[in-house]
Amino acid sequence: xxxxxxxxxxxxxxxxxxxxxVDKEEITYQGITLDDFDKEICHCQxxxxxxxxxxxxxxxxxxxxxxxxxxxxxxxQEDMKGEPxxxxxxxxxxxxxxxxxxxxxxxxxxxxxxxxxPPNNRDPLPSExxxxxxxxxxxxxxxxxxxxxxxxxxAGKTLLKQDIxxxxxxxxxxxxxxxxxRVTYHPAALLRNPGLKAAAWEDFKFxxxxxxx
Ligand code: URA
Numbered sequence: 741x742x743x744x745x746x747x748x749x750x751x752x753x754x755x756x757x758x759x760x761x762v763d764k765e766e767i768t769y770q771g772i773t774l775d776d777f778d779k780e781i782c783h784c785q786x787x788x789x790x791x792x793x794x795x796x797x798x799x800x801x802x803x804x805x806x807x808x809x810x811x812x813x814x815x816x817q818e819d820m821k822g823e824p825x826x827x828x829x830x831x832x833x834x835x836x837x838x839x840x841x842x843x844x845x846x847x848x849x850x851x852x853x854x855x856x857x858p859p860n861n862r863d864p865l866p867s868e869x870x871x872x873x874x875x876x877x878x879x880x881x882x883x884x885x886x887x888x889x890x891x892x893x894x895a896g897k898t899l900l901k902q903d904i905x906x907x908x909x910x911x912x913x914x915x916x917x918x919x920x921x922r923v924t925y926h927p928a929a930l931l932r933n934p935g936l937k938a939a940a941w942e943d944f945k946f947x948x949x950x951x952x953x
Contacts (some may be wrong), residue, residue, distance in 0.1 A: 741757045751904055767803040769882045774803050777878065781855075786871040791854035799851030799879055806847055806951040808885035808919075809833070809877065811926070813854035813864050829928040833891075836940070840948040847951070849883045851876060853898050864877035869941040880919060886921050886951045890928025904919065910943060922947065 745831040766915050767773065772780070777799040784790055797814040800823050815929075817827035825833050834844060840848055842848045852874045864872075871920035880888065890896040893906040900909065900923075911924035 763803060769818070769833065769878070774799075774882050777882070779916060781875055783837065784855070784872075784875075787856075787865075787868045788820075789858060789868060790853070790911035792859055793856035794819045795878055797822055797824055797852060797855050797857075799824060800844060800850060801849035801883075802845055803849065803883055804849055805883050806886040807842065808849045808851070808880065808883055808888045809891055810888060810895050810899065811850075811891045812895060812898065813852050813861075814857045815861055816857065818852075819857035824852050825927070828931060832927040834932060836944055838854045839941075840944050849879070849885065851879055853895055859921075864898065874901070885919060888916055888921045888922060889947055890923045892924075892929060895926070896923035910939070911946075920948075920950070 769777075772893070782796040782798060784796065793803045793814075795814075797818050802861060815825060815827055815829075818824055818830075823829070833850075837843060837848060844850065849930045852878055854868055855875060856872075858864055858868070888899075890899050890909075896906065897903050899921060900914055902909075906923065906925065910925075912922070914923075922943065924947075925940045930937050930940055
C-alpha cells in the first residue's frame with residue numbers, strides 16, 4: 741500500500757517478493773493490450789450503427805482502474821471525437837471525479853455499453869446491445885475494476901437486464917458477471933435537474949469509499 745502511494749500503480753511484487761515495474765500499456769488479457777483490442781474491433785460492422793457512426797468510441801482511462809464508469813452510448817460530441825463523455829455531461833462527470841479524488845486517466849476507466857452513436861441519440865436497441873456488450877465484458881476483463889458504476893437508467897437496465905426505475909436501482913449493490921455494480925444518475929440528468937445533485941453526491945461518496953484501498 742505504501743509502495744503503491746510512493747511508486748504508483750506500476751509497481752508489482754513478484755512471487756519471490758521482488759518488486760518490478762510494468763507499463764500500463766503492458767496490461768494484457770489473453771496476450772493482447774487494451775489498445776490492441778481497440779484496433780481489433782474499431783472497424784466493427786456487426787450492427788447498423790457501424791454505417792452511421794463518425795467514430796467508434798472504444799473507451800478511455802486507466803487500464804488499472806479500480807472504478808469503471810459505463811454510460812449507455814456515445815452522443816454527438818463523443819461520436820465526433822471518438823472519446824466517451826466529452827460533451828457537457830462529460831465536463832460535469834470530470835468535476836464529480838475530481839470531487840472523489842479521481843481523474844479520467846487515474847483510477848478510472850470510462851466506456852459505454854454501445855460503442856457507436858445511435859442516430860438522434862435514441863436508446864440502444866436490444867439487437868445492438870447483444871452485439872456490442874461482449875466488447876464491454878472483455879474490457880472489464882482487462883481492467884478488473886473493484887466496482888462498475890452504470891450511469892443512468894438506460895445503462896443500468898441494459899446491464900442488469902431488468903427494466904426498473906432508477907430509484908430502485910440506486911443505493912443497491914448488484915453483481916455484473918462477478919464484479920459489483922452500482923447505478924447512479926447520468927450526468928446529463930443532473931444537468932437537466934440540478935435538484936438531483938445532492939442524491940448523486942451521496943452515491944459518489946459511497947463509490948469513493950467502496951474503491952478506496
Ligand atoms: N452519454 C453517454 O451515456 N455516454 C457518453 O459517452 C456520452 C453521453
